[in-house]
Amino acid sequence: MTSKAERIAQAVLGALVTPTMDGVPPTRIYRDMEGALGAAELPAVVVEMGDEPPPEPGGTLIGRKMRELEVRVQTLASACVGASPYAVADPVVVEAHDRLAADPTLGGLAFGFAEGGTGRRREDAERNIGSVTKIYLFRYHTTESSLES
Protein backbone atom coordinates (compact mmCIF):
# COMPACT_ATOMS: atom_id res chain seq x y z
CA MET A 1 0.00 0.00 0.00
CA THR A 2 1.66 3.16 -1.20
CA SER A 3 0.10 6.58 -1.42
CA LYS A 4 0.24 8.48 -4.67
CA ALA A 5 2.12 11.24 -2.85
CA GLU A 6 4.83 8.79 -1.89
CA ARG A 7 5.01 7.47 -5.45
CA ILE A 8 5.37 11.03 -6.73
CA ALA A 9 8.27 11.67 -4.36
CA GLN A 10 9.87 8.40 -5.45
CA ALA A 11 9.38 9.35 -9.09
CA VAL A 12 11.05 12.73 -8.56
CA LEU A 13 14.03 10.99 -7.01
CA GLY A 14 14.09 8.48 -9.83
CA ALA A 15 14.06 11.21 -12.44
CA LEU A 16 17.15 12.75 -10.85
CA VAL A 17 19.03 9.49 -10.32
CA THR A 18 18.45 7.75 -13.67
CA PRO A 19 20.18 8.37 -15.97
CA THR A 20 23.10 9.79 -14.02
CA MET A 21 23.14 13.59 -13.91
CA ASP A 22 26.15 15.41 -15.27
CA GLY A 23 26.55 17.52 -12.12
CA VAL A 24 25.87 15.05 -9.29
CA PRO A 25 26.37 11.27 -9.08
CA PRO A 26 23.41 9.15 -7.87
CA THR A 27 25.23 8.46 -4.60
CA ARG A 28 24.92 12.14 -3.72
CA ILE A 29 21.20 12.43 -4.35
CA TYR A 30 19.26 11.86 -1.15
CA ARG A 31 15.64 11.48 -0.15
CA ASP A 32 14.43 13.05 3.15
CA MET A 33 18.01 12.84 4.36
CA GLU A 34 18.86 12.22 7.99
CA GLY A 35 22.10 13.44 9.53
CA ALA A 36 24.42 15.68 7.59
CA LEU A 37 26.82 15.67 4.66
CA GLY A 38 30.46 16.58 4.90
CA ALA A 39 31.62 19.74 3.18
CA ALA A 40 33.78 17.55 0.94
CA GLU A 41 30.69 15.62 -0.22
CA LEU A 42 29.24 18.50 -2.18
CA PRO A 43 27.61 19.19 -4.56
CA ALA A 44 24.65 17.11 -3.51
CA VAL A 45 20.89 17.11 -4.00
CA VAL A 46 18.30 16.45 -1.32
CA VAL A 47 14.69 15.72 -2.25
CA GLU A 48 12.23 16.45 0.56
CA MET A 49 8.49 15.82 0.68
CA GLY A 50 6.57 18.84 1.89
CA ASP A 51 3.02 19.42 3.00
CA GLU A 52 -0.25 18.92 1.20
CA PRO A 53 -3.15 21.36 1.55
CA PRO A 54 -6.62 19.91 2.07
CA PRO A 55 -7.87 18.13 -1.07
CA GLU A 56 -10.51 19.73 -3.28
CA PRO A 57 -13.49 18.18 -5.02
CA GLY A 58 -12.57 16.80 -8.40
CA GLY A 59 -14.83 19.16 -10.38
CA THR A 60 -15.54 17.47 -13.68
CA LEU A 61 -13.67 14.45 -12.40
CA ILE A 62 -16.70 13.11 -10.56
CA GLY A 63 -15.80 10.91 -7.64
CA ARG A 64 -12.23 12.17 -7.52
CA LYS A 65 -10.31 14.48 -5.21
CA MET A 66 -7.73 16.96 -6.47
CA ARG A 67 -4.58 16.99 -4.40
CA GLU A 68 -1.32 18.89 -4.39
CA LEU A 69 2.06 17.73 -3.05
CA GLU A 70 4.97 20.04 -2.35
CA VAL A 71 8.35 18.57 -3.26
CA ARG A 72 11.50 20.49 -2.38
CA VAL A 73 14.65 19.91 -4.40
CA GLN A 74 17.64 21.32 -2.51
CA THR A 75 21.00 21.64 -4.21
CA LEU A 76 23.98 22.08 -1.87
CA ALA A 77 27.34 23.28 -3.11
CA SER A 78 30.58 24.73 -1.83
CA ALA A 79 33.02 27.16 -3.36
CA CYS A 80 36.48 28.39 -2.58
CA VAL A 81 37.31 31.93 -1.46
CA GLY A 82 36.08 34.53 -3.90
CA ALA A 83 33.68 32.18 -5.67
CA SER A 84 29.93 31.79 -5.26
CA PRO A 85 28.41 28.47 -4.19
CA TYR A 86 25.25 29.54 -6.04
CA ALA A 87 27.27 29.61 -9.25
CA VAL A 88 28.59 26.13 -8.47
CA ALA A 89 25.06 24.89 -7.73
CA ASP A 90 23.47 26.52 -10.75
CA PRO A 91 24.23 23.85 -13.39
CA VAL A 92 22.82 21.19 -11.05
CA VAL A 93 19.69 23.27 -10.38
CA VAL A 94 19.15 23.70 -14.13
CA GLU A 95 19.79 20.03 -14.86
CA ALA A 96 17.41 18.87 -12.13
CA HIS A 97 14.71 21.24 -13.33
CA ASP A 98 15.15 20.08 -16.92
CA ARG A 99 14.77 16.48 -15.77
CA LEU A 100 11.43 17.23 -14.12
CA ALA A 101 10.22 19.50 -16.91
CA ALA A 102 10.92 16.76 -19.45
CA ASP A 103 8.06 14.73 -17.92
CA PRO A 104 6.05 16.88 -15.51
CA THR A 105 3.42 14.13 -15.16
CA LEU A 106 6.05 11.73 -13.80
CA GLY A 107 4.81 8.99 -16.05
CA GLY A 108 1.17 9.85 -15.51
CA LEU A 109 1.18 10.08 -11.73
CA ALA A 110 0.40 13.81 -11.73
CA PHE A 111 -1.24 16.36 -13.99
CA GLY A 112 2.02 18.26 -13.85
CA PHE A 113 3.72 20.70 -11.53
CA ALA A 114 3.61 24.39 -10.79
CA GLU A 115 6.83 26.06 -9.73
CA GLY A 116 6.90 27.38 -6.21
CA GLY A 117 9.51 29.76 -4.86
CA THR A 118 13.26 29.39 -4.98
CA GLY A 119 15.19 29.87 -1.76
CA ARG A 120 18.89 30.67 -1.49
CA ARG A 121 20.93 30.50 1.70
CA ARG A 122 24.67 30.70 2.30
CA GLU A 123 27.03 30.42 5.26
CA ASP A 124 30.75 30.77 5.83
CA ALA A 125 32.71 27.78 7.09
CA GLU A 126 35.82 25.93 5.98
CA ARG A 127 34.32 26.54 2.55
CA ASN A 128 31.75 28.98 1.20
CA ILE A 129 28.67 26.77 1.41
CA GLY A 130 25.32 27.54 -0.19
CA SER A 131 21.96 26.00 -0.83
CA VAL A 132 19.42 26.56 -3.61
CA THR A 133 16.00 25.08 -2.91
CA LYS A 134 13.38 24.91 -5.63
CA ILE A 135 9.81 24.06 -4.73
CA TYR A 136 7.61 22.04 -7.07
CA LEU A 137 3.86 21.71 -6.51
CA PHE A 138 2.59 18.51 -8.10
CA ARG A 139 -1.17 18.32 -8.71
CA TYR A 140 -2.71 14.91 -8.87
CA HIS A 141 -6.00 13.20 -8.19
CA THR A 142 -7.25 10.16 -6.35
CA THR A 143 -10.62 8.57 -5.75
CA GLU A 144 -12.56 10.18 -2.92
CA SER A 145 -11.89 7.30 -0.57
CA SER A 146 -8.27 6.47 -1.34
CA LEU A 147 -4.80 7.95 -1.09
CA GLU A 148 -3.43 5.38 -3.47
CA SER A 149 -5.35 5.62 -6.72
Place this chain on the structure above:
Amino acid sequence: MGFEDLEVAATAAVIDALANAEAVFGGGVRVRGIFEEPGVRILGTVSATVPTFTFRRPAELEVARGDEVAIGTHGYQVIAAEAHDAGLITLGLSA
Protein backbone atom coordinates in the same frame (compact mmCIF):
# COMPACT_ATOMS: atom_id res chain seq x y z
CA MET B 1 50.92 50.56 35.26
CA GLY B 2 47.66 51.83 33.78
CA PHE B 3 44.74 49.49 33.33
CA GLU B 4 45.15 49.45 29.57
CA ASP B 5 48.77 48.34 29.95
CA LEU B 6 47.73 45.72 32.46
CA GLU B 7 45.09 44.45 30.04
CA VAL B 8 47.60 44.16 27.22
CA ALA B 9 50.09 42.35 29.45
CA ALA B 10 47.44 39.97 30.78
CA THR B 11 46.14 39.24 27.31
CA ALA B 12 49.64 38.58 26.06
CA ALA B 13 50.26 36.17 28.91
CA VAL B 14 47.00 34.34 28.25
CA ILE B 15 47.68 34.03 24.52
CA ASP B 16 51.21 32.84 25.16
CA ALA B 17 49.97 30.26 27.63
CA LEU B 18 47.10 29.00 25.47
CA ALA B 19 48.80 29.10 22.07
CA ASN B 20 48.47 25.72 20.41
CA ALA B 21 49.72 26.38 16.89
CA GLU B 22 52.13 28.38 14.82
CA ALA B 23 50.91 30.21 11.74
CA VAL B 24 53.22 31.04 8.88
CA PHE B 25 52.16 34.05 6.86
CA GLY B 26 53.36 35.22 3.49
CA GLY B 27 56.84 36.62 3.79
CA GLY B 28 57.68 33.97 6.34
CA VAL B 29 56.37 35.77 9.40
CA ARG B 30 55.70 33.18 12.10
CA VAL B 31 53.23 33.81 14.91
CA ARG B 32 52.00 31.56 17.69
CA GLY B 33 48.34 31.72 18.60
CA ILE B 34 45.17 29.82 19.34
CA PHE B 35 43.87 27.69 16.48
CA GLU B 36 40.31 26.49 16.80
CA GLU B 37 38.27 24.43 14.39
CA PRO B 38 34.82 23.76 15.88
CA GLY B 39 32.38 21.61 13.99
CA VAL B 40 29.06 23.16 13.04
CA ARG B 41 25.93 22.20 11.17
CA ILE B 42 25.59 24.47 8.14
CA LEU B 43 22.24 25.06 6.44
CA GLY B 44 20.78 22.20 8.43
CA THR B 45 22.35 19.50 6.28
CA VAL B 46 26.11 20.01 6.02
CA SER B 47 28.71 19.22 8.68
CA ALA B 48 31.58 21.65 8.40
CA THR B 49 34.26 23.26 10.48
CA VAL B 50 34.85 26.95 11.11
CA PRO B 51 38.61 27.39 11.54
CA THR B 52 39.89 30.51 13.29
CA PHE B 53 43.29 31.69 14.50
CA THR B 54 43.62 34.23 17.31
CA PHE B 55 46.92 35.91 18.03
CA ARG B 56 48.72 39.11 18.95
CA ARG B 57 49.58 40.82 15.71
CA PRO B 58 53.23 41.83 15.49
CA ALA B 59 53.83 45.32 14.18
CA GLU B 60 55.52 44.04 11.03
CA LEU B 61 52.56 41.91 10.01
CA GLU B 62 49.63 43.18 7.95
CA VAL B 63 46.81 40.72 7.33
CA ALA B 64 44.04 41.14 4.80
CA ARG B 65 41.25 39.06 3.32
CA GLY B 66 42.62 36.67 0.72
CA ASP B 67 46.05 36.31 2.34
CA GLU B 68 47.41 32.79 2.60
CA VAL B 69 48.51 31.30 5.89
CA ALA B 70 49.86 27.87 6.78
CA ILE B 71 49.01 26.26 10.09
CA GLY B 72 50.64 22.90 10.63
CA THR B 73 50.41 21.03 7.35
CA HIS B 74 47.28 22.85 6.18
CA GLY B 75 47.04 25.91 4.01
CA TYR B 76 44.22 28.41 4.50
CA GLN B 77 43.03 31.67 3.07
CA VAL B 78 41.94 34.53 5.28
CA ILE B 79 38.26 35.35 4.78
CA ALA B 80 37.86 37.74 7.71
CA ALA B 81 40.11 39.62 10.12
CA GLU B 82 38.50 40.88 13.31
CA ALA B 83 40.53 43.08 15.62
CA HIS B 84 39.86 42.96 19.35
CA ASP B 85 41.03 45.10 22.21
CA ALA B 86 44.53 44.71 23.57
CA GLY B 87 46.11 44.02 20.19
CA LEU B 88 44.43 40.71 19.50
CA ILE B 89 43.17 39.70 16.09
CA THR B 90 41.04 36.72 15.09
CA LEU B 91 41.25 35.43 11.55
CA GLY B 92 38.40 33.57 9.90
CA LEU B 93 39.95 30.93 7.66
CA SER B 94 38.82 28.99 4.61
CA ALA B 95 40.40 25.68 3.67
